[in-house]
Amino acid sequence: MPLGNINVCIMDREKLSDKLADIVPERVTTVRNSGSCKGCPKHSTKLHVYDWLHDFPEMQELTNMVEVQFKNTRKGYYINSNNIDLKKGDVVAVEASPGHDIGTVTLTGKLVEAQMRKNNYREDGNSGPRRVYRLVRPADMEKYELAKAKEQPTMIRSREIAESLGLNMKIGDVEYQGDGSKAIFYYIADERVDFRQLIKDFAAEFRVKIEMKQIGARQEAGRIGGVGPCGRELCCSSWMSSFVSVSTSAARYQDISFNPQKLAGQCGKLKCCMNYEVDAYVEASRRLPSREIVLQTKDSDYFHFKTDILSGQITYSTDKNNPVNLETISKDRAFQIIEWNKKGKKPSKLAPETEPGETKEETIQNDLLGDQSITRFDKKEGGTTSKRRKPRRGRQDNRNRKGKPPKQNEE
Numbered sequence: 162m163p164l165g166n167i168n169v170c171i172m173d174r175e176k177l178s179d180k181l182a183d184i185v186p187e188r189v190t191t192v193r194n195s196g197s198c199k200g201c202p203k204h205s206t207k208l209h210v211y212d213w214l215h216d217f218p219e220m221q222e223l224t225n226m227v228e229v230q231f232k233n234t235r236k237g238y239y240i241n242s243n244n245i246d247l248k249k250g251d252v253v254a255v256e257a258s259p260g261h262d263i264g265t266v267t268l269t270g271k272l273v274e275a276q277m278r279k280n281n282y283r284e285d286g287n288s289g290p291r292r293v294y295r296l297v298r299p300a301d302m303e304k305y306e307l308a309k310a311k312e313q314p315t316m317i318r319s320r321e322i323a324e325s326l327g328l329n330m331k332i333g334d335v336e337y338q339g340d341g342s343k344a345i346f347y348y349i350a351d352e353r354v355d356f357r358q359l360i361k362d363f364a365a366e367f368r369v370k371i372e373m374k375q376i377g378a379r380q381e382a383g384r385i386g387g388v389g390p391c392g393r394e395l396c397c398s399s400w401m402s403s404f405v406s407v408s409t410s411a412a413r414y415q416d417i418s419f420n421p422q423k424l425a426g427q428c429g430k431l432k433c434c435m436n437y438e439v440d441a442y443v444e445a446s447r448r449l450p451s452r453e454i455v456l457q458t459k460d461s462d463y464f465h466f467k468t469d470i471l472s473g474q475i476t477y478s479t480d481k482n483n484p485v486n487l488e489t490i491s492k493d494r495a496f497q498i499i500e501w502n503k504k505g506k507k508p509s510k511l512a513p514e515t516e517p518g519e520t521k522e523e524t525i526q527n528d529l530l531g532d533q534s535i536t537r538f539d540k541k542e543g544g545t546t547s548k549r550r551k552p553r554r555g556r557q558d559n560r561n562r563k564g565k566p567p568k569q570n571e572e
Contacts (some may be wrong), residue, residue: 177564192296199425212249221270227293228268231256232336233400234380235345236263238277240290247293254301254339263305263339266379301339308341315367317372319346322362323561328355333381343370349381379404382428388428389434396433407431411439414446416470450495458498459507463488479494488512 216219225241239255241247251266268276283288297305316335330350337344344367348354356373376384383397395402401413412435413426426432452465456477457499463477469547473492479485488511499506 164222167377182350190227211272212268212272221370225273226273226277226290227266228273229253229264229293230267232532233263235336236280238273238282238290239293241293242337243293243295243297243519245293251298254294254297257296257340257343260340260342261294261301262394263301300484304341305339308337308339312337312342315344318366322366323359326359326362326413327355328354330356334384337369341369343372345372345374347384348374349376349378368470377431378428382426387427393432394523395427397428401433404433405436407433407435410434414439415442416468442470445473449473449475449492450499454499456495456511457507458511459509461486463511474497 167429225244226238227247229239230235230236237255245253247253247266249266252263252500253266254261254263256262258481264411268332281423313337315337319332319335323332329352332346332348334347336347338342344363345361360371379397381546382395383401386398387395389395393399405550407430409419409424409431411431412419415435415438417424417435424431424435443451449468449470452468454465457462461479463479466476466478467486468475474489475495476487476489477489490511491515494513498511501508
């Protein structure tokens with residue numbers, strides 16, 4: 162049956178959801194989890210929200226607003242003014258400027274209003290919230306597929322145009338609207354770029370409405386994806402959606418060496434994971450003595466050398482600049498010696514003295530080898546004598562048998 166004779170033909174939701182899986186970002190998991198709970202979406206991505214109110218039908222009817230996701234990390238909130246029975250995973254045609262766009266419903270019900278407040282959603286001044294037109298039809302799908310096929314060639318051609326104009330920018334991705342009447346160009350630039358002439362050239366070349374969106378290096382790394390030095394998928398491409406600035410002070414609080422090659426991620430910026438544990442290190446460092454305090458004993462003075470912040474173990478040296486006569490003590494012992502020094506007392510040694518009958522607590526070995534020496538497999542010089550191997554008895558018997566004729570049985 163030709164498409165023109167179909168008045169109201171809605172494609173099967175299951176097939177359509179599989180066909181439009183590329184609307185959801187491709188770098189994240191797009192395999193349908195048929196055994197997942199009802200609150201989880203069919204295509205799990207870092208932008209999806211768990212609907213913990215899915216068991217309450219009355220909550221789904223409190224609002225007509227729905228959350229719709231498009232390519233990359235673009236989301237929008239639309240009003241279901243036609244009272245269409247929408248569920249998560251449905252592909253819909255929504256109002257756009259100009260024309261219409263195609264996206265996937267990711268959230269319905271009362272939680273949509275909470276997400277709108279969280280994302281600081283603001284309605285248009287006069288028109289109000291945009292509407293959901295309908296579930297997609299085959300004609301909408303044809304336009305969408307034609308627009309989708311133009312994205313890669315458009316990105317390559319747009320890079321050539323930007324390079325010919327001498328602009329210091331990189332176009333990372335191109336997204337066409339569902340009806341093909343508008344194109345969004347995502348670009349990266351370290352400085353301000355005057356792309357007025359670029360937009361004119363794009364409009365003349367591609368014959369669509371042009372929109373430019375600037376993204377950062379972290380967003381670009383999340384779009385491309387990859388594996389980090391920890392062996393796991395990049396946080397920016399798997400679950401992280403908001404990026405917090407990372408400073409070198411986070412490395413200083415955690416006693417991380419300032420090596421640019423180790424501190425920088427695949428985006429060229431400081432690793433986002435440096436912020437994960439910095440609060441714990443800052444809180445633990447507040448419970449440690451100052452590094453400028455010198456511990457005095459009867460033998461010599463001890464200067465701070467290094468600190469294991471989380472375990473509370475402090476290493477001191479008798480030389481201020483070099484590791485000499487290193488002694489490792491706990492923070493409690495360090496505070497005890499500091500109090501004694503304030504009162505004019507000096508202990509005989511830095512380590513705590515053990516009373517007779519008490520056993521010294523075993524310290525945890527940080528070395529993987531433990532007590533084993535790394536030279537245990539080396540050959541000792543002149544100390545070993547090689548033993549001569551004894552010939553096997555079977556071989557010797559065979560040699561004797563070859564030299565002598567076999568004995569004949571006497572009868």
